[in-house]
Amino acid sequence: MSWVQLGGSIAAILVLAGVARLLRLGESRIANKAQARQLAEEMLAGFEAHDALVSRDGGAALVAGNGAFAVLKRHGAQVAARRLIAPLYLKTAVEGVTVATGERLFGDVTLLDVVESDVRGLEASLTRV
Amino acid sequence: MDLRHLATINPVNYAVPGFVALVFAEMLVAWARDKRRYEPKDTLTSLALGTGSTVAGAITAGLLYGLATWLYQFRVFTIPYTWYWFVACFVLDDFAYYLFHRSAHRVRWFWASHVIHHSSQHYNLSTALRQTWTGFISIAFIFRLPLFFIGFPPAMVFFVGGINLIYQFWIHTEVIGRMPRWFEGVMNTPSHHRVHHATNPRYLDKNYAGVFIVWDRMLGTFTPELDEDAPRYGIVKNLGSFNLIWAAFHEWAGIAKDVWAAPGWRAKLGYMWMPPGWSHDGSRDTSETIKANWEAREHARKERAWKKPISSSSGEDRVARPRPDGSAKAVHTA
Numbered sequence: 236m237s238w239v240q241l242g243g244s245i246a247a248i249l250v251l252a253g254v255a256r257l258l259r260l261g262e263s264r265i266a267n268k269a270q271a272r273q274l275a276e277e278m279l280a281g282f283e284a285h286d287a288l289v290s291r292d293g294g295a296a297l298v299a300g301n302g303a304f305a306v307l308k309r310h311g312a313q314v315a316a317r318r319l320i321a322p323l324y325l326k327t328a329v330e331g332v333t334v335a336t337g338e339r340l341f342g343d344v345t346l347l348d349v350v351e352s353d354v355r356g357l358e359a360s361l362t363r364v
Numbered sequence: 365m366d367l368r369h370l371a372t373i374n375p376v377n378y379a380v381p382g383f384v385a386l387v388f389a390e391m392l393v394a395w396a397r398d399k400r401r402y403e404p405k406d407t408l409t410s411l412a413l414g415t416g417s418t419v420a421g422a423i424t425a426g427l428l429y430g431l432a433t434w435l436y437q438f439r440v441f442t443i444p445y446t447w448y449w450f451v452a453c454f455v456l457d458d459f460a461y462y463l464f465h466r467s468a469h470r471v472r473w474f475w476a477s478h479v480i481h482h483s484s485q486h487y488n489l490s491t492a493l494r495q496t497w498t499g500f501i502s503i504a505f506i507f508r509l510p511l512f513f514i515g516f517p518p519a520m521v522f523f524v525g526g527i528n529l530i531y532q533f534w535i536h537t538e539v540i541g542r543m544p545r546w547f548e549g550v551m552n553t554p555s556h557h558r559v560h561h562a563t564n565p566r567y568l569d570k571n572y573a574g575v576f577i578v579w580d581r582m583l584g585t586f587t588p589e590l591d592e593d594a595p596r597y598g599i600v601k602n603l604g605s606f607n608l609i610w611a612a613f614h615e616w617a618g619i620a621k622d623v624w625a626a627p628g629w630r631a632k633l634g635y636m637w638m639p640p641g642w643s644h645d646g647s648r649d650t651s652e653t654i655k656a657n658w659e660a661r662e663h664a665r666k667e668r669a670w671k672k673p674i675s676s677s678s679g680e681d682r683v684a685r686p687r688p689d690g691s692a693k694a695v696h697t698a
Contacts (some may be wrong), residue, residue, distance in 0.1 A: 240380075245415060251384065251391070251411060252404050258394075260391060261400065281661075294527060297471065312401070315603070342605070
């Protein structure tokens with residue numbers, strides 16, 4: 236591999252990524268509770284979803300299931316998920332509540348227009364099912 | 365005719381402009397049909413990983429070629445550079461690829477290198493270029509070594525390997541549905557390879573082929589794509605991050621962590637050589653346990669559906685003639 240090839244490859248990468256941005260590719264959102272439940276069941280083996288809280292912007296959701304939670308976050312045009320168990324570690328944010336995942340690279344997940352009591356209510360529902 | 369000069373070419377170098385043009389064309393199709401098929405950060409990650417892989421390959425290419433040439437001196441036959449030997453080499457190299465690829469999904473050490481290619485949750489032509497940086501460390505090249513022992517010249521083997529890589533580019537797309545039946549029967553296609561990249565339990569660890577799908581059909585690892593079970597791409601535990609370094613090394617970091625904490629040598633070796641997801645205490649999911657649980661749930665769901673009354677003759681007869689004691693008794697008509 237020559238330096239010209241390497242330079243050409245890097246230039247091509249930047250151009251293609253720029254084109255993808257220019258065409259506004261990759262836009263998506265978690266539309267509602269039903270979709271959040273379905274996504275959680277599809278992404279986490281053996282997870283059976285019961286109830287969910289969805290962020291106002293569709294960028295995240297918290298789903299209660301069989302003995303655990305699924306925290307979902309928009310990742311590109313797709314959704315990434317993690318399984319969490321109670322008690323959830325929450326931080327109050329100005330516009331909602333942030334759920335700590337314990338993974339630095341996955342990051343914490345903020346649910347807009349959701350308050351701590353909503354999450355605690357969902358948490359309590361786990362013990363009722 | 366001696367085609368020795370042909371084998372000195374690296375066909376991938378000539379294909380790169382075509383790769384770029386086709387990714388651009390596929391982006392336009394995504395823009396017109398479904399904008400979720402591409403995502404700028406994901407594309408950037410895939411292409412940067414591809415470039416990194418080329419750099420890593422260039423660094424180790426000399427060592428690999430040296431090893432191949434050294435082994436070639438112990439060859440059983442001396443195979444000439446005639447066109448039909450190129451064809452034979454291509455077919456055998458593709459079988460070696462099948463074996464490598466199957467191992468890359470069944471042995472965690474090999475998976476740690478190969479997982480990069482599966483770490484995107486998107487499936488488009490840029491995903492094809494998302495390649496490993498650590499292929500040399502994972503010793504994936506051992507699957508090709510028998511070809512040199514047989515007597516295929518190293519230059520010929522690396523040339524057909526390049527052609528194989530180019531073939532596999534176009535199958536990473538959702539734009540093409542199904543190819544003609546005869547083609548789907550023999551060749552690896554976008555449909556077959558979508559299955560391979562899917563995380564749906566039904567599709568896990570299937571369709572390992574590079575060019576010829578017949579290897580999967582012959583060795584029991586083939587499964588067709590079903591319209592009612594659309595593939596969901598990525599890995600069982602998706603990264604949730606576009607960090608390049610994490611994408612390239614996360615499974616190696618996982619191995620190191622597990623080996624460090626494992627009780628005893630048996631467990632330490634298990635975390636390197638057993639299938640991905642294996643754990644010494646059985647607390648994690650492997651593709652087998654995911655499939656088994658899914659099959660059990662599907663079976664239970666079908667059982668419930670089977671037992672559920674679906675007609676007036678299988679359910680309670682609400683208009684049954686009243687019995688003398690006042691209760692109703694269903695009248696079954698067999």
